[in-house]
Structure formats: C-alpha cells, structure tokens
Amino acid sequence: MSNFQYQGENLTCENLEIDSITRDLETPFYCYSSKKIRDNINKYKNNLKNSNSKICFALKANSNIELIKIIAQQGLGADVVSMGEFQKALKAGISGKDIVFSGVGKTQKEIEFAIKNHCFQINAESLSEIKKINEIAQNLNIKQNIGIRINPDVKPETHSKITTGSIENKFGIPISEVKNLFNQSNLFENLNFNGLAFHIGSQIMKLEPFEEACKITNQLVKEIENNDFKIKTIDVGGGIGIDDDEEFQFENYFNLIDLYFAKKDRMIIFEPGRTIIGNTALLISKILYIKETEDKIFVVIDAGMNDFMRPALYGAVHDILPILKSSSIEKKTIEIVGPICETSDKFLTSDNFQNVNEGDFIAISNAGAYGSSMSSNYNIRPNIAEVLVNDKKFSIIRKRQSLEDLINQ
Ligand SMILES: *Cc1c(COP(=O)(O)O)cnc(C)c1O
Numbered sequence: 001m002s003n004f005q006y007q008g009e010n011l012t013c014e015n016l017e018i019d020s021i022t023r024d025l026e027t028p029f030y031c032y033s034s035k036k037i038r039d040n041i042n043k044y045k046n047n048l049k050n051s052n053s054k055i056c057f058a059l060k061a062n063s064n065i066e067l068i069k070i071i072a073q074q075g076l077g078a079d080v081v082s083m084g085e086f087q088k089a090l091k092a093g094i095s096g097k098d099i100v101f102s103g104v105g106k107t108q109k110e111i112e113f114a115i116k117n118h119c120f121q122i123n124a125e126s127l128s129e130i131k132k133i134n135e136i137a138q139n140l141n142i143k144q145n146i147g148i149r150i151n152p153d154v155k156p157e158t159h160s161k162i163t164t165g166s167i168e169n170k171f172g173i174p175i176s177e178v179k180n181l182f183n184q185s186n187l188f189e190n191l192n193f194n195g196l197a198f199h200i201g202s203q204i205m206k207l208e209p210f211e212e213a214c215k216i217t218n219q220l221v222k223e224i225e226n227n228d229f230k231i232k233t234i235d236v237g238g239g240i241g242i243d244d245d246e247e248f249q250f251e252n253y254f255n256l257i258d259l260y261f262a263k264k265d266r267m268i269i270f271e272p273g274r275t276i277i278g279n280t281a282l283l284i285s286k287i288l289y290i291k292e293t294e295d296k297i298f299v300v301i302d303a304g305m306n307d308f309m310r311p312a313l314y315g316a317v318h319d320i321l322p323i324l325k326s327s328s329i330e331k332k333t334i335e336i337v338g339p340i341c342e343t344s345d346k347f348l349t350s351d352n353f354q355n356v357n358e359g360d361f362i363a364i365s366n367a368g369a370y371g372s373s374m375s376s377n378y379n380i381r382p383n384i385a386e387v388l389v390n391d392k393k394f395s396i397i398r399k400r401q402s403l404e405d406l407i408n409q
Contacts, residue, residue: 006325018284025385025396030386031387034390036280037074043250045074052262052266054077057276060081061273062273062372065092077094077120078099079100083113086110086117096118096120121194122145122146127177142190147195149198151169151171152213156206158201159314165209175220179220193229195266198236199236202273217260241274278366284361284362287359288302301347303364306378326354328355330356333351339379372384384400
C-alpha cells in the first residue's frame with residue numbers, strides 16, 4: 001500500500017491527509033490514488049516489452065468512468081461483460097477494436113451492439129452462442145472475430161465462489177469439444193475463429209494454477225494447429241490476486257505466458273481487473289457506535305455490505321487502518337460491523353486494534369476492485385461518493401447518490 005502511508009499519525013493518500021478529506025465530505029466514500037493506477041499499469045507494460053499483446057482492463061472490477069478514462073489514457077483496452085460496460089468503455093475513449101466481450105449469457109441485443117461497434121473479439125462460451133453470433137453477423141453483413149472460451153478444468157486455490165475454470169463451473173467449453181468446433185468452423189461463414197480464451201478464477205496468489213491452465217491450453221493449441229488452423233490470439237484472462245503480505249510472482253507469470261504462447265503473428269490478451277484497481281483505493285468510514293459486550297467490542301461503522309460486499313459475499317479479509325494512528329491498543333477483541341440488518345454485514349475481527357472512539361474514521365484497505373462496482377441500494381442506502389487523489393489534491397469522481405432519486409422509485 002505504498003501510496004497510502006502514515007505521515008506521523010496521519011494516514012495519507014499521495015501525501016494528502018485523509019483526515020482533511022473527511023472534513024469536506026460525508027462518509028462513507030471511496031478514495032482512489034491515481035498514481036497507484038498508473039503504477040499498476042506500468043507493472044504490466046514493463047513486463048510485456050517484447051511481446052505482441054493487448055491489455056484489456058476488466059471493467060467489472062470497477063466501472064467508474066473517470067477511472068476508466070485514466071486507464072484508457074494509458075493505452076489499455078477493455079474486457080466487458082455487458083452492453084452497459086461496452087458503452088462505458090466506448091464513452092471513456094476505448095475503441096471497439098480494443099474491446100473483448102466476455103460472458104456466458106450475452107443477449108441478441110448485446111451481440112448486435114458489439115458487432116456494430118467493431119468489437120475486437122467476442123469470446124463465445126457455447127455452440128449455441130457461436131451459432132447466434134454467426135447469424136447476427138450474417139444479418140449485419142460483417143465478419144466477426146470470436147475467441148473460444150475453454151474450460152481447462154483446473155482448480156485454483158481461491159474462494160469457491162470465484163473459481164471459474166473448473167469443469168463443475170458454468171464457464172467455457174470443455175476441452176474435448178473444442179477441436180471439433182474448429183473443424184466445423186467453415187460452417188460459420190461470418191466468423192473468424194481467432195483463438196482461445198481462458199479465465200480460471202479470481203484472487204489467485206499461486207503460479208501453479210496458471211501454469212496448469214497454460215499447459216493444457218498449449219496442448220490444445222498444438223492439436224488444433226496440427227489440423228491446419230491458426231491460433232491468432234490467446235486470451236489468458238485475469239485472476240491474479242493481491243495481498244499485502246504476499247507478493248505475486250509477476251515476472252514468473254509473464255515468463256510462463258511467454259514460454260507457452262509467444263509466437264510470431266499471435267497476440268496475447270490479458271484481462272486484469274483486480275491487479276489494476278484493487279490496491280488503489282481505501283473505503284473511508286466513520287465509527288458511529290461502540291457497543292461493549294462481555295467478551296468483545298462491536299464497532300459499528302457507517303459503511304455497510306451494500307457499499308462493500310466482498311467480506312459478506314466471499315468472506316474476503318480486508319485490513320482496516322485508523323485514519324489517525326495511536327499507540328494504545330484495545331484490550332478486548334473488536335468486531336467491526338456495518339449498519340445493515342444482516343449478520344454477515346461484518347468487516348473484520350481484530351485482537352490488536354488500537355483504541356477506538358465514536359466519531360473516529362477508519363479505512364478499509366484494497367477496496368478498489370469489486371467494491372464500488374458491486375455496491376447496491378439495499379436498505380435504501382444511496383451509492384456513496386468516490387474521490388480521486390492526484391498529486392495532493394482530491395476531486396469527486398462520483399457524487400453521493402441523492403436519497404430523492406431512491407425514494408421515488
Ligand atoms: C472477472 C474477469 C476478469 C478479471 O478478473 P480479475 O480477477 O479481477 O483479474 C477477466 N476476465 C474475465 C472473463 C472475467 O470474468
């Protein structure tokens with residue numbers, strides 16, 4: 001979290017004291033560091049110097065248009081999973097030629113929109129979908145690139161709700177059927193069978209599952225190319241995890257992809273979400289009430305699971321930092337909870353948190369990915385504000401939603 005450091009007792013974002021933002025802005029809110037976004041992107045770029053590749057940011061991780069604009073300015077494309085995300089990517093300045101359309105249930109309207117907007121590649125997940133894309137492309141008289149999303153059947157060690165590349169998951173086409181699909185590809189006159197795509201899950205910290213997926217895919221590539229087809233793109237998905245205590249071996253990851261797939265006339269597509277935006281934000285919240293029971297202290301904050309769903313949904317653990325640091329530690333276990341009427345509305349349990357007081361502010365770390373984009377209006381709570389810090393100044397990039405909008409629906 002190098003862009004979020006303590007200076008003295010003050011937690012800062014790019015040298016701006018977060019405490020000073022809380023004086024101007026109602027909590028809770030998301031606070032992003034623009035420098036951190038650029039740093040994360042450079043990590044990809046620096047590792048990809050020599051290969052023919054495309055980095056497509058997975059918009060579902062965060063779809064704030066001002067953030068997508070920054071990402072677009074750095075030259076990234078987009079990986080989208082709906083027409084709304086497609087439109088947002090376009091609006092942020094990403095060309096259709098740099099957009100990959102993923103997802104297991106694209107509608108007719110969405111496919112039409114993608115084809116009309118020159119989508120670089122639609123990743124298809126079933127024979128029925130391939131037929132549908134061909135039919136729509138035929139009606140529009142366009143030849144459309146598709147990728148075949150395969151299910152490599154690997155089981156990454158991550159939360160069971162975020163594995164996607166195991167055969168019991170709904171995603172992708174089983175390996176055993178893919179060769180046959182390529183053999184039938186001439187039946188689909190309006191499609192270019194561009195290549196293969198996989199995405200095995202999310203928040204994966206180990207290299208091995210990626211290596212396994214690469215191995216399996218590489219074997220398939222060889223078999224398909226032996227049948228005189230050319231695999232022009234390999235889409236390796238996203239899925240790399242972030243963890244303050246553990247470094248993901250980026251360099252080895254890129255070497256791995258290079259080793260298995262780099263080839264003249266072949267493009268490698270990366271679809272990172274979390275690794276671009278996850279560690280760029282804090283969720284700032286205020287302590288409303290402190291409620292002491294016999295064996296613990298409940299700390300009720302003003303952010304809830306509707307604002308940040310990952311702990312409730314996946315049991316994700318996010319560190320929580322005080323905005324103003326002190327050296328005295330609470331004697332009891334504290335449990336930091338939200339205001340929502342659900343027992344799962346709980347953020348963290350800690351045995352060594354500093355002394356807490358009502359009115360103090362805290363920051364939930366690594367909240368940039370799947371935070372804002374997954375938030376809801378549950379309990380009729382408005383979407384919270386988002387601010388972007390750039391060079392010691394902050395600007396509001398999403399205003400807090402007004403209650404009027406909500407209560408009239
Ligand atoms: C969600 C998703 C991604 C991004 O995953 P991260 O874990 O955020 O990197 C990439 N590709 C596809 C197809 C996805 O569904």
